[in-house]
Amino acid sequence: MNENNIDNIKSQMRKGVLEYCILSVLDKNDAYASELISKLKDARIIVVEGTLYPLLTRQKNQGMLTYRWEESTQGPPRKYYSLTNKGRDVLREMDKAWKEIVETIDILRK
Amino acid sequence: MNENNIDNIKSQMRKGVLEYCILSVLDKNDAYASELISKLKDARIIVVEGTLYPLLTRQKNQGMLTYRWEESTQGPPRKYYSLTNKGRDVLREMDKAWKEIVETIDILRK
DNA sequence: TATTGATACCTTGTATCGCAAGGTACTAAA
DNA sequence: TTTAGTACCTTGCGATACAAGGTATCAATA
Numbered sequence: 001m002n003e004n005n006i007d008n009i010k011s012q013m014r015k016g017v018l019e020y021c022i023l024s025v026l027d028k029n030d031a032y033a034s035e036l037i038s039k040l041k042d043a044r045i046i047v048v049e050g051t052l053y054p055l056l057t058r059q060k061n062q063g064m065l066t067y068r069w070e071e072s073t074q075g076p077p078r079k080y081y082s083l084t085n086k087g088r089d090v091l092r093e094m095d096k097a098w099k100e101i102v103e104t105i106d107i108l109r110k
Numbered sequence: 111m112n113e114n115n116i117d118n119i120k121s122q123m124r125k126g127v128l129e130y131c132i133l134s135v136l137d138k139n140d141a142y143a144s145e146l147i148s149k150l151k152d153a154r155i156i157v158v159e160g161t162l163y164p165l166l167t168r169q170k171n172q173g174m175l176t177y178r179w180e181e182s183t184q185g186p187p188r189k190y191y192s193l194t195n196k197g198r199d200v201l202r203e204m205d206k207a208w209k210e211i212v213e214t215i216d217i218l219r220k
Numbered sequence: 221t222a223t224t225g226a227t228a229c230c231t232t233g234t235a236t237c238g239c240a241a242g243g244t245a246c247t248a249a250a
Numbered sequence: 251t252t253t254a255g256t257a258c259c260t261t262g263c264g265a266t267a268c269a270a271g272g273t274a275t276c277a278a279t280a
Contacts, residue, residue: 009129009200010207012266015238016126017215019119024218034257043214051238053259058237075256076246090115095219097120102212104153105127108134109205122237125267144228161267163230168266185227186275 014045019055020094021045023064023083027091032070032078056081064090124155129165130208131155133174133193133201142180142188166191174200 025031025039033052040047059065064087067079083091135141135149143162150157169175174197177189193201 006203006207009204010210011238012129013126013204013207013211015266016123017211018238019122020215021218024215032257033259043218044210045214048239049257049259050240050261054237057259072247072256074247076258078257090119093116094119094123097116097123098215100120100154101123101127104155105130105134105208108131108153121267125237128267142228143230158268159228159230160232160269164266167230182227182276184276186229188228 011046017098018045018047018051019059020091020098022052022055022059023087023091023094026065026081026083027088030080030082032080035078036081059087063087121156127208128155128157128161129169130201130204132162132165132169133197133204136175136191136193137198137201140190140192142190145188146191169197173197 021040021043022036025036031039033049033056036056037047037049037052056065060067060081063084065081066084067081069077070080072078131150131153132146135146141149143159143166146166147157147159147162166175170177170191173194175191176194177191179187180190182188
């Protein structure tokens with residue numbers, strides 16, 4: 001059992017909850033993509049740009065997110081994403097779905 | 111917010127933990143594929159044959175599972191899968207990984 | 221004994237999704 | 251004017267789940 005395997009298992013498990021994590025972070029504060037990446041990294045959820053950008057675009061196209069451009073004093077302008085009402089609805093559904101799964105696993109592992 | 115969306119969210123979340131669920135069920139009792147499907151269905155984890163069969167083969171090829179054939183009184187013979195020692199090791203790693211993710215989500219949603 | 225229904229196995233083609241790698245553009249400092 | 255830092259985005263690949271379809275065995279029944 002090497003670290004590669006463990007990392008792979010974790011990575012597999014994280015997949016299903018990535019969207020949930022992103023909406024959760026944005027529920028607290030608006031954020032731009034690079035900021036999201038570092039916040040999720042702090043929470044031990046590794047996301048890379050090639051994953052995040054398409055995902056944010058998807059969520060925006062589905063009406064969960066909007067964005068606005070803001071100038072930065074330290075580089076190019078930033079695209080700040082924020083939750084829409086629909087995004088908040090989806091987030092609540094995700095809360096329910098997540099609780100269900102956690103309960104299910106609890107029972108399976110009992 | 112229609113049911114389709116909700117189902118999709120749940121389906122996404124389940125994806126990452128399917129392997130974990132299968133090993134968890136087999137940790138209690140050996141089982142054959144159709145049996146696994148109905149046990150997981152009872153636990154509200156929907157898996158279809160086209161998903162399960164390749165997955166079991168993968169897990170077997172990775173040394174987590176073995177199988178034996180057993181005659182059935184009610185149809186064709188059954189392929190009973192059981193955990194190997196390696197499978198039990200992986201399952202323990204999955205337990206750890208799962209706990210980590212649950213904690214992470216807890217913190218993100220606080 | 222031929223057929224049907226139930227059970228159980230498995231494969232193929234498609235779509236989705238995350239990741240690795242590479243690319244563009246703006247700003248400030250050297 | 252070149253370099254470093256920040257921030258955006260795209261393309262190609264591999265893995266995986268699902269839908270749909272296929273094969274094989276057994277028991278009951280017509």
